[in-house]
Amino acid sequence: MSDEDLTFEDSYRDSDEDVEDVEDEDDYVDDDDTDLNFTDVVAEKDRKKNYEVDFIVHSIEGIVKNQDDEVTHVSNILGIQKQHAATLLRHFRWNKERLIERYMEDSTEVLNKAGVITDNARTPKFIKIPGFICDICCDDDEDLDTLALSCGHRFCKNCYEHYLTQKIKEEGESRRILCMASKCNVIVDEKTVELAVNKDIHERYRTLLNRTYVDDNEYLRWCPAPSCEYAIECHVPQTSLTSIVPTVECVCTHRFCFGCGFPDHQPSICVLVKKWIKKCEDDSETANWISAHTKECGKCHSTIEKNGGCNHMTCRKCKYEFCWVCMGPWSEHGTSWYNCNRYDEKTSIDARDQQAKSRASLERYLHYYNRFANHEQSAKLDRELYNKTEKKMEEMQQTSDLSWIEVQFLKKAVDILVQCRMTLKWTYAFAFYLARNNQTDIFEDNQRDLEMAVEQLSELLEKPIEAEKIAELKQQVLDKTVYVGSRREVLLEDTAKGLLESRWEFQVDIKS
Amino acid sequence: MATPPLPKRIIKETERLIADAVPGINAKPHEENLRYFDVDITGPEQSPFEGGVFKLELFLPEEYPMSPPKVRFLTKIYHPNIDKLGRICLDILKDKWSPALQIRTVLLSIQALLSAPNPDDPLANDVAQHWKDNEQEAIAKAREWTQTYAERKMSKIGI
Ligand SMILES: [Zn+2]
Numbered sequence: 001m002s003d004e005d006l007t008f009e010d011s012y013r014d015s016d017e018d019v020e021d022v023e024d025e026d027d028y029v030d031d032d033d034t035d036l037n038f039t040d041v042v043a044e045k046d047r048k049k050n051y052e053v054d055f056i057v058h059s060i061e062g063i064v065k066n067q068d069d070e071v072t073h074v075s076n077i078l079g080i081q082k083q084h085a086a087t088l089l090r091h092f093r094w095n096k097e098r099l100i101e102r103y104m105e106d107s108t109e110v111l112n113k114a115g116v117i118t119d120n121a122r123t124p125k126f127i128k129i130p131g132f133i134c135d136i137c138c139d140d141d142e143d144l145d146t147l148a149l150s151c152g153h154r155f156c157k158n159c160y161e162h163y164l165t166q167k168i169k170e171e172g173e174s175r176r177i178l179c180m181a182s183k184c185n186v187i188v189d190e191k192t193v194e195l196a197v198n199k200d201i202h203e204r205y206r207t208l209l210n211r212t213y214v215d216d217n218e219y220l221r222w223c224p225a226p227s228c229e230y231a232i233e234c235h236v237p238q239t240s241l242t243s244i245v246p247t248v249e250c251v252c253t254h255r256f257c258f259g260c261g262f263p264d265h266q267p268s269i270c271v272l273v274k275k276w277i278k279k280c281e282d283d284s285e286t287a288n289w290i291s292a293h294t295k296e297c298g299k300c301h302s303t304i305e306k307n308g309g310c311n312h313m314t315c316r317k318c319k320y321e322f323c324w325v326c327m328g329p330w331s332e333h334g335t336s337w338y339n340c341n342r343y344d345e346k347t348s349i350d351a352r353d354q355q356a357k358s359r360a361s362l363e364r365y366l367h368y369y370n371r372f373a374n375h376e377q378s379a380k381l382d383r384e385l386y387n388k389t390e391k392k393m394e395e396m397q398q399t400s401d402l403s404w405i406e407v408q409f410l411k412k413a414v415d416i417l418v419q420c421r422m423t424l425k426w427t428y429a430f431a432f433y434l435a436r437n438n439q440t441d442i443f444e445d446n447q448r449d450l451e452m453a454v455e456q457l458s459e460l461l462e463k464p465i466e467a468e469k470i471a472e473l474k475q476q477v478l479d480k481t482v483y484v485g486s487r488r489e490v491l492l493e494d495t496a497k498g499l500l501e502s503r504w505e506f507q508v509d510i511k512s
Numbered sequence: 513m514a515t516p517p518l519p520k521r522i523i524k525e526t527e528r529l530i531a532d533a534v535p536g537i538n539a540k541p542h543e544e545n546l547r548y549f550d551v552d553i554t555g556p557e558q559s560p561f562e563g564g565v566f567k568l569e570l571f572l573p574e575e576y577p578m579s580p581p582k583v584r585f586l587t588k589i590y591h592p593n594i595d596k597l598g599r600i601c602l603d604i605l606k607d608k609w610s611p612a613l614q615i616r617t618v619l620l621s622i623q624a625l626l627s628a629p630n631p632d633d634p635l636a637n638d639v640a641q642h643w644k645d646n647e648q649e650a651i652a653k654a655r656e657w658t659q660t661y662a663e664r665k666m667s668k669i670g671i
Pocket residue numbers: 134135136137138139155156157158159160
């Protein structure tokens with residue numbers, strides 16, 4: 001493998017060796033246990049960059065094992081059965097330290113509140129009791145299977161099954177299913193559920209429990225990619241989100257923000273992203289349209305829409321007549337109707353100034369919005385272009401001796417390009433809220449450098465591909481790709497550092 | 513489509529409702545649908561609903577008793593926990609339902625709700641506000657509604 005073939009993805013992740021380091025042997029449930037297998041746990045270790053965070057990707061199996069470990073641990077420490085330790089942990093939202101601390105203080109209260117009655121002599125099982133009548137179905141069959149939770153409330157197996165199936169399947173309940181008796185606070189433990197329901201429902205129950213394990217845990221988050229089943233562990237607390245943008249990458253390749261679950265939005269912090277998206281939803285459609293198709297009447301400031309090609313406008317409200325092009329009063333146009341040559345006349349300039357002032361904030365927003373939207377659009381076009389190019393490359397492979405490996409540089413370039421466009425996109429949202437100080441120049445320089453590099457790479461990829469010149473093109477693309485990547489790093493590093501050092505001032509309150 | 517046989521539990525509950533009736537509560541299943549009950553609740557003494565007889569409908573869904581019965585007032589009533597459509601805000605009809613509860617316990621709870629309206633857990637917001645702002649006046653209005661809509665004269669009952 002030559003240096004050139006080193007993929008960019010590789011340089012973003014750690015080497016296989018590091019991955020092995022943090023991998024939990026038992027987390028692994030794959031047939032071929034090779035180094036190349038990333039499917040279970042990938043960690044980013046040894047980070048030096050401010051814009052990167054440590055994280056671990058967990059498979060479902062890993063999630064299950066983590067829970068089991070916690071349950072076993074607590075069960076041993078508190079000397080209670082596993083199913084009860086599990087109920088307690090769920091009640092404490094998997095905050096093991098807090099559970100143990102509170103349990104040591106007042107175990108009775110903890111057990112009461114969590115709906116657990118410990119009775120270590122008792123294991124949940126169904127038994128037949130002569131003369132028993134089930135209070136719920138009124139069945140009194142001789143060979144009725146019955147079970148009582150540790151509260152002593154006894155019901156038949158059919159009723160347990162109906163009840164639990166209804167709770168799990170219809171109501172999506174898992175960790176807080178109460179005893180069937182009215183006003184009884186005891187939780188139906190996981191062992192009892194397993195005994196009472198069929199295999200499918202039990203599987204659903206486990207899935208729901210796993211879901212709550214991740215949902216309840218501040219340091220875990222499901223990968224939001226559709227139908228992806230991995231969860232990410234990242235120890236950046238919600239309280240740090242104003243100074244850090246914890247960006248993680250799932251093994252499915254989806255990059256997203258651990259803080260808010262939104263797709264990769266570096267360098268903008270979560271709260272600005274939320275504000276920006278809200279603003280765009282509220283404003284963009286109307287604002288864009290207003291800006292392109294309307295002007296304000298120079299007298300009464302009502303919005304006037306231009307319909308048709310004539311420049312002679314009459315305000316519907318106050319009847320003021322003016323010129324669409326120069327905004328000046330129509331009366332001064334004299335005979336040069338329909339052909340404005342008065343753009344620099346004083347009255348026209350004044351009218352436009354007026355217009356400019358009242359629209360300044362809209363214009364400012366549009367300045368950032370248009371650049372934001374443009375990168376989003378361009379990323380799509382870049383992808384489309386790549387798809388077209390790929391087809392062409394395939395054709396070329398048949399007519400020349402190019403190999404599949406040799407044309408992969410284009411794919412890597414497009415991936416980087418798209419990623420950089422996403423970064424650039426969010427720099428505009430960031431910049432929109434940024435208050436001017438002596439630090440903003442550096443930010444804008446970095447932004448401009450990255451933008452220029454990105455456009456150059458984009459242009460390079462648009463060049464027609466000719467078989468004879470492919471080696472030359474490849475070198476150019478590779479060089480530019482590396483450069484673009486490094487510009488992105490510089491920008492992200494500087495903004496991340498600025499956030500940590502509270503170097504940036506914002507026009508909005510980021511603490512609210 | 514053949515209707516499935518009525519579960520033992522529902523048969524037993526129905527028998528007991530008729531044989532061992534609760535004072536002030538009258539519940540009778542429809543002949544053509546044994547899961548559908550006509551219910552009369554007499555307004556409790558010393559409540560603004562005293563002197564009225566309130567008609568309700570009660571239906572036992574397929575999943576009963578795993579799911580709660582569906583109950584609704586048919587007679588208009590001025591009460592902070594009962595809305596214009598007669599729907600009732602009562603915890604045991606929702607998340608506090610237990611399959612060990614019965615039609616009888618549900619109706620008793622509704623009767624108790626008439627004795628003790630709870631404006632802090634409202635379903636009818638304007639009524640609850642009225643109750644909180646001026647209880648005297650709200651009670652007077654409830655009494656008026658009882659006379660208008662729920663008096664023991666057959667012609668006045670129902671909507
Ligand atoms: Zn039963």
